[in-house]
Amino acid sequence: MGDTDLRAERADTRPLLIACLAIFGLGCVWTVFFAAGLPAPKVLMWLTVPATSVVAMVTTLRVARTPGLHPAARRFWATLSVVEVLVLAGASLMTAATFAQWSSHPLLLVGTAVPLLAVALLIVMWALLRLPVGERSRNEWMRLTLDGATVTAGAALFLWHLVLRPLAQSHTDLPKFLGILLISLVCLLALVAVMKVVMVGSGPVTSASLRLLALTILIGVFASAAAPITNQPRWIGLQPISIIVNMLVVTWSAHVQRRRSDEPAAPRAGARRQRRFSTLPYVAVAATSLLLAVQSFRAGRDEGVVDIAPVALGAILITGIVVARQLFALRDNAHLLDSVSRHEQQLQHQATHDTLTGLANRAGFSAIVDEALTQDASAAVLLIDLDDFKEVNDTLGHDVGDAVLVAVAERLRAAVRGGDVVARLGGDEFAVLLRHAPGGDADRAAERVLSLLVPPVNAAGHHLLVHASIGVAPAGAGDDLGTLLRKADIAMYAAKDRGKGNSVGYTPDMAARIQAHAELGADLRDAIGTDRLYLRYQPIVRLEDGALFGAEALMRFEHPTRGPVSPAEFIPVAEQCGLIVPLGRWALREACRQASQWLRRYGDDALRSITVNVAGRQLQDPGFVDDVRAALAAAGLPAQRLLVEVTETAVLNDGQAIATLHELRTLGVRIALDDFGTAASSLGLLLTCPVTTLKLDRSFVEEITTAGRPAAVAQAVIHIAKTLDLAAVAEGIETPAQAELLRRQGYELGQGYLYARPLAPEELEARLEPAAQPV
Structure with missing residues (x-):
């Protein structure tokens, strides 16, 4: 139904209200004439009462049939229609008494019409009392x-x-x-x-309609109380007027309900009535x-x-x-x-307080620490971060993760003294305020926390090992919570660098190192796309004749003031700052471009492959495979010419990294497993990782010429490679004796300072010239 039709449906009681108003006006005129002793046909005045009763009855019936009206409201308005029938009957009896000239017998008039009107009043009261009220x-x-x-x-x-x-x-x-x-x-x-x-109100019937209906009861009460007066001949005209007024008010209230049938009784209106009548x-x-x-x-x-x-x-x-x-x-x-x-x-x-663990939250902890620092200068703060907690949420779900947090909170409570305070700052990060921790008490408290976290945690039926890194920050002069947390945070990351389950106390030089790392990270970000970032290429040769087979691209960084910065320094900074993905993307594109250029210039046999190192964070990046595909396409380099080199630790127990490597292998890109033999699950990786090349770690090559285990490990690795039909490259070759022994063991490829240090592109080109072969 459209808005126009809806408005028309709601407005169709307006003519009835206008008609009732006209009849009321006519009755008032007749009453004034009659009271003043002027000629006024009394029978016409009484005939207006049935007329208004009919109008009110039609209006209430129409409202009771309003679509969408609440059942209680529908029943209420239907009951009022019955009331109007009784009023119509009583008014008709009064009219008949007027015609029969019974007006000189008031008791007979009361005995015939008033009981019907009294019953009507009782029914109205019953309908009002029956209306449901709010709880x-x-x-x-x-x-x-x-x-x-x-x-x-x-x-x-x-x-x-x-x-x-x-x-x-x-x-x-x-x-x-x-x-x-x-x-x-x-x-x-x-x-x-x-x-x-x-005073109580009702929901189904609109509040405005109820107030009007309450007025009809008051009018009826007033008319009944004034009966001894209105039964006198001079004022008998007031009796029909009171009924007409009531019928007018009923029609008006029904009209209001029809127009606002979709509006429930507003709670605020009820509250206002309650305050007014209090x-x-x-x-x-x-x-x-x-x-x-x-x-x-x-x-x-x-x-x-x-x-x-x-x-x-x-x-x-x-x-x-x-x-x-x-x-x-x-x-x-x-x-x-x-x-x-x-x-x-x-x-x-x-x-x-934290809703999950019941511990103090950051706001509560801040207030407690501020108060403690004013009372005790030997206070200390432990900042505790759970290691690898994200994997628990990702693999077992947040319910198990929440159970782990609750269990850890209980153990932290047990690890501290009565006056100390444990807080959960957010996520998997906790803090402990040690109110009095002189000397090494704070370090001993951290060790006590770590020892209590050693037993497995039972979380929703799962027995899990929980490790934590703890930063210890003793309070200094003028320290507040922000300063203490910053110091503890610096110490905590130093603990994480040492491995899982460690605690480290804050020292002033830590802040200097953090600042230096931050500045280096900013310089790295500025260097992307400039000549301060460049690649060097270390040759990979055939051990049999020293001929150049491939090259490994190695990233280098020239600091604007410090000069060359070691990869061992800037690569970890790039990983911590989140720059390893854009840096790796740049290195991949540059290596593919250079390799494609050499391929076109020197032919297919000049350089069989270009090796690019890829960090674990790159393998977890959803867009990495697209980056490889785009780099190959932009350079025009065949996918089989690209060798992606990953470390065992980067892919160990990382499902996303393994899935990414399988996608790369589908493209035709080859996969090299670097530092093979140094991780705990090397052999297991050969079953899940789509490896094409094994790279023997330099730690085994350094002492391979001495009798013992390094030579045996090298022999085992080449045996595995040949059995699985994999290529093998020995890294870190520095002497002819090492190269000869590796060749005799079956290694075909090697790299190291014996053959060349990392070379600039033009230096490697000189070795690619046909006259320069072999190396």
């Missing part, structure tokens, strides 16, 4: 009940004083007195329904006090002391209810303050 606590219901009791008692007192007591003193006949008493009780019940709607009990007390004062004044003038007794008793009752209400409110406020205090404490705890 409320027992305290809220108690408060509302006491407020309602205060208002009801005050209203009952005024009904007795203004209506029932005068009737009893005037010796009115019993049937009439009982009728008035019944009307009074109905008025009190109506007041309860009004308070329920106004003063109603005090109004009742004030009115009762005023009535008591008036009666006291009259008693003082000898107008009857007995008249003050019921008022005084009522005032005492109302005051007692209000006192009970205040005592209940005070107790409720005390409970509320306790609840707020507990809630604030809970929020404070949540703001300063």
Whole structure:
């Protein structure tokens, strides 16, 4: 349904409301004429009552059929349609009485029409009380009940004083007195329904409609209470006017519901009504006090002391209810303050503690450390980082990782003294504040932590070994938490450089080294794409005749002020700074370009392969295979001419690296395993890694000419290579004796200072000339 149709559907009660307003205006004009003694057909005035009843009935029925209306609201408006039928019947009886000239018999008029109207009023109250209300606590219901009791008692007192007591003193006949008493009780019940709607509220019916309907009950109560007056001939025109007004208000409230049927009763509106009517009990007390004062004044003038007794008793009752209400409110406020205090404490705890482990978080730890540093100059901080924790999350899932963190937190609590504080700063990083740690106490505490982490951790059914690196930072003069954590962080990375499960204490020279590494990293970043980065090529030769077979590309860096920087210094810095991937990409492209140029210039046999070293971080990069493919394509170099050299440690237990190597092998690129024989699982790698070449580590070549294990290892490696149909290259050859022994063992290729140090491209070209062969 479009917006236009929807607006039309909601607006179709507007003509009914306009018609009801017109009838109301006509009734008011007739009432004024009748009260002024002017000619006014009374029967026409009474005919307006059935007309407005019909309009109200049609409106409520139409609203009850509104699409999408809440079932409770639909039932409520349908019930009001029944009420309008009863009003229509009562109004019709009054009209018939007018035609029959029964207006001189008011008791007959009351006996025929008023019971129907009273039943209609009762049904309205029943429909209002039946409306569902929002969920409320027992305290809220108690408060509302006491407020309602205060208002009801005050209203009952005024009904007795203004209506029932005068009737009893005037010796009115019993049937009439009982009728008035019944009307009074109905008025009190109506007041309860009004308070329920106004003070409690309801969700299915809109708040504006409920307020209007509450007005109809008040109008009915007022008309019933004023019956002795309106039954007089001069004011009898007010009786139909009260019914017309009620029908107008019902039509209006139904029209409001139709227009806002998609709006639930707003909680804020309910809250506003609750605040506005929270003063109603005090109004009742004030009115009762005023009535008591008036009666006291009259008693003082000898107008009857007995008249003050019921008022005084009522005032005492109302005051007692209000006192009970205040005592209940005070107790409720005390409970509320306790609840707020507990809630604030809970929020404070949540703001300063880690939800997973229950340890202090960074904010809580900061406050504790700041306080401790002002009290104890010998405090120290341990910064603890779990080694290889990311692999636990990646392989076993975050639930297991969380269980590991909880278990580690418990062991850290057990490792420290009572006054020390353990915190989780985030992720797998923990910190410990040692409040008093003079001398070597902090180092001993770090060793105690490491020893408690040695036993396997049981995490969600998995028994896992947990290693940690710890940086120890004793507090110095003027240190704050930021300074201590920075020092501990520097020491922790120094511990990681030593291997897993180590602790290192901070020393001032560590900061200088970190600063130097940072500056070197910045210089490396600036050097990419400039001539300060360049390649040198170390020849790989045939051991049989020394002829050039291939070359290994080696990266070099010329610092703008320091001059040449050793690869042993700048390569680790590049890995720590995350620059190894762009540096490796540049080296790959440059080596492929140079090799392709030599291939075109000197032919296929001049240089069989170009070797490029690849770091483990490059193998984990998702775009590395594309980088290799692009470098080969840009240079026009066949893939089989490229030999990618990786270390055993770079691919050991790394599924992503192994997968990357398989992709490279699919391209045709060959794979060399460098430093073979130095890692713990060399033979196992031969089963998973698509190796084409084994490179014997230089540590075995250095002492190969002496009898012993190096020669035996070299012999075993060449045997494995021949058995698996792999090429073998011996590294680090420096003497003719080493070369001869390796040749006799079966090695065909070798490299080392015996043949050449790393050469510039033009130096290697000189050896590629046909006249220069062999080397």
